[in-house]
Amino acid sequence: MASEPTPIPDTADPGPARRVRSDQARTRQALERLLDQGLLATPVAQSGVRDVIERSWRRCVGAEVPIGRHDIPYVADVHDIAPRLHAAAAPVLDRLGDDLGDARVAMFLSDDQGRIIMRRAGESQQLRTLDDSCAAEGFDFSETSIGTNGLGTVARERRPLLVHGSEHYNELLGPLTCAGTPIFEPFTQQLLGTFALACRTDQASPLMTAMATDVGRQIEGNLTAMLGAHERMLIQAFLLATRSERQPVIVVTENTAFGNTAGLVHVTPETHALLWCDLVESGLRAGRHRRVVQLASGRADALVERVEGVGPTGPAFCVRLLDSPRNPERDRTPPSRRARRSGTAPALLHPLADISEQLRTAVGFGEVLAVDGPAGSGKLTAATAALAERTGSPPLLIDLARAECPKSLAETGAIAVVLHHVHDASGEHLRRVRTAIEDASVPVALTVDLDTAHDGVAAVVAALCTTVRLPSLPAMSAEVPRLVTRIVAGLPPGQRDTRFTSDALQALIRWSWPGNLAELRRTVEQLARRRPGRSIGTADLPPRMQQAALRGRGMIETAERDAIITALHRAGGNRTKAAAALGIGRTTLYRKLQEYRIPSGS
Structure with missing residues (x-):
């Protein structure tokens, strides 16, 4: 686009301008109706809203993104973010800026998180408009931050997209029309960031999407040329x-x-x-x-x-x-049990299919089930699920760490009972537990940690129960990625869109998990609550887990990483000063930061 786009005329032919304003008003009314009625509202496509825009709106409503002016997350130093992407894009944007001349079209580059790391705009009035909309370097333009837009929504949809003024979720962006395109890592197709062109809505051109897409491909070409x-x-x-x-x-x-x-x-x-x-x-x-x-x-x-x-x-x-x-569930099921199955396999009672079969078999034959395992290994969840599957209703839970066992389980009126923390029972209480189990006329399951229980508890369990031992989480570390996916899928809307990168999953696989499944669930829920809908990397994990990502490195590599962290700390986070103190170039330091996965705040 070599010259300024032709504005839509308002005086020579008022008809088209009125139609544009009418379309924008209907679009905004459709969004307001969705905000009023919530996610259960009927589709708004009949109002002329495109499916891709409505999908984005609904994600924003689910994540409770504010629609008006609010404190948008801001990063002061954006030059250290995505240095390879920045280096590949700079010459392309320089050339495009020369071609555009005085055209009132701004250029934006964001990282994969939606943070604006580069803005090119020269006209003073346009700069004021952009600044008033927080469309400037450092601001977070992800969907979960500012709603539907030509950077964050493009990153989410992973395809080129034109967002007209009234289609923006946040009213701050109403005056602008943006055309964006994703930028992918060569060969791996990992999303690195997005590029967008933006201008006043009344000056938009249908060529903006094609131009933005072409610029994205040029940036990807530069990334290919930069491969080592x-x-x-x-x-x-x-x-x-x-x-x-x-x-x-x-x-x-x-x-x-x-x-x-x-x-x-x-x-x-x-x-x-x-x-x-x-x-x-x-x-x-x-x-x-x-x-x-x-x-x-x-x-x-x-x-x-x-x-x-x-x-x-x-x-x-x-x-x-x-x-x-x-299929991992089928693969771990004993062949004899697989042969007896037909149709859809029942839901898993435990992440390991053979453990699920043991639980199901014990309860199915009317045996008293004792679920054994270390703290946090999911004993109560497994016992409850096994009885609920058998009876069709949740069992009654009696926590022996807080209450005494009734003399007769039948008097509770429950159709099934779980006795939790049996290893905490002792003396007269344990004798009552034994009597209640022996006289029970309903399905019963126990949870117990035999490693910490005294001999009396172990004797009762051995005499009365079929014991199923649950492994610790480190003993089934290959299940960690699948467990993370299941936990995220069960989170509230907005949080369930959170993704974990491979490097974060590697750190979770290698972590020792002293708290077992309970610790994993708490960690995943906490991260998704803090960064809903975002991509979770190693730098987002708790500090104690970040070190797991370094396991297996040699002494020299570990010493080099420690030296870099020390230099950054002494330089107050200034990477130029840290590189000088280390006697290496700034580019080399960037490569080392990525290689050793040193977080930006180190």
């Missing part, structure tokens, strides 16, 4: 592997995963975290090795080849899948 020698070597190894292979092929490094067409379905943060943690700790040497690999979709036989010399952070692995992944 080790990345090119990795891509070459991948191309050689896929040239003669029709099976799914996945290549993983510590920070990257990509695949051929058949393998793309498996390229997810969950699969990357599982594959990397398993393979890097496997001790595989050069050459091809046949082994079972764990994917997010199940277990599969594969040929794994270690690729050396591709980077400073360790090896790469080329994984050729030899068969379709086996």
Whole structure:
């Protein structure tokens, strides 16, 4: 666009202008109706609102995003955010700025979180309009911050999008029309950020979307040209592997995963975290090795080849899948039980399918079930679910740590009973528990930690119950990504859109989890509450867990990371000063920060 877009005339032909204003009014009324009626409101598409805009509005309503002026999150120093993206975009925006000349069109670049890291606008009146709308460097333009817009919504939809003035969720952006496009990492297709053009709505041009998309592709071209020698070597190894292979092929490094067409379905943060943690700790040497690999979709036989010399952070692995992944729930179920099944499999009572079968079998045969395991391992959840599945109603819970066991469970009127914390019972109380269990005419389940219980409790459990032992979370660390997904799916609207990156999942897999499943649930819920709908990385995890991401590094790498953190601390977070103190260049420091996953606040 070499000159200023032609405004819609208001005087020569008032008809079109009135129609535009009428359309904008109807769009705004549709949003107000959705805000009044909430998420249960009927679709507003009959008002002329596009499906993509309504989807975004509904996400914003679910996340309770304010619609008027409010305190939008702001980051003062944006130059340290996404340095590779910044470097790739700067020359493209410089050229476009020269081509646009005096046209009143602003350019914006955001990172993958929706934070504006670059703005180009030269005309003073336009700058005032943008500043009044908080459309400036440092402001968070994600959907959960400011609602539907040409940066945050594009990042969420992962496709080019034009957002007209009245389609913006927040009234601050009403005067603007924005055309945005996503920017992806070459080959891996990881979202790096978004680019958008913006102008006054009455000066918008239908060519803005095509221009924004073209700029995005130019930035991606620069990112490709910036790839280092080790990345090119990795891509070459991948191309050689896929040239003669029709099976799914996945290549993983510590920070990257990509695949051929058949393998793309498996390229997810969950699969990357599982594959990397398993393979890097496997001790595989050069050459091809046949082994079972764990994917997010199940277990599969594969040929794994270690690729050396591709980077400073360790090896790469080329994984050729030899068969379709086996469903993890079916894969862990004993064959004899699988043979008796038909139709849809019952819901899991525990993350491990064989544990679910043990629980279901004990209750199904009318046996007294004792669910044993360490604190936080999900004993009460498993016992309650097993009895509820058998009876069709929630059982009565009696917590023996707080109340005495009744002499007769029948007197409670319950159709099933869970006796919680049996290991806390002692003396006369334990004798009463035993009598109540022996005389019970309803299904009964106990929860107990036999590792901490005294001999009397262990004797009662051994004499009366069928015991199912629940493993600690570290003993089933491969289930962590799937458990995180289940926990997030059960959160309130807005929070359930939260995503965990592969590096965060790797840290969670490697964490010792002294609090077991209870600690995992509390951690995931807390992170989703603090960053609803966002992408959770290692830097967002509790400090004690961030160190888990470094497990397996050598002494030299650990010392180098500690030196960088110390230099940053002494420089007050100023990376230029820290680089000078370390005797390295600023670019090298950026690479080290990414390599060692050092958070920006260090």
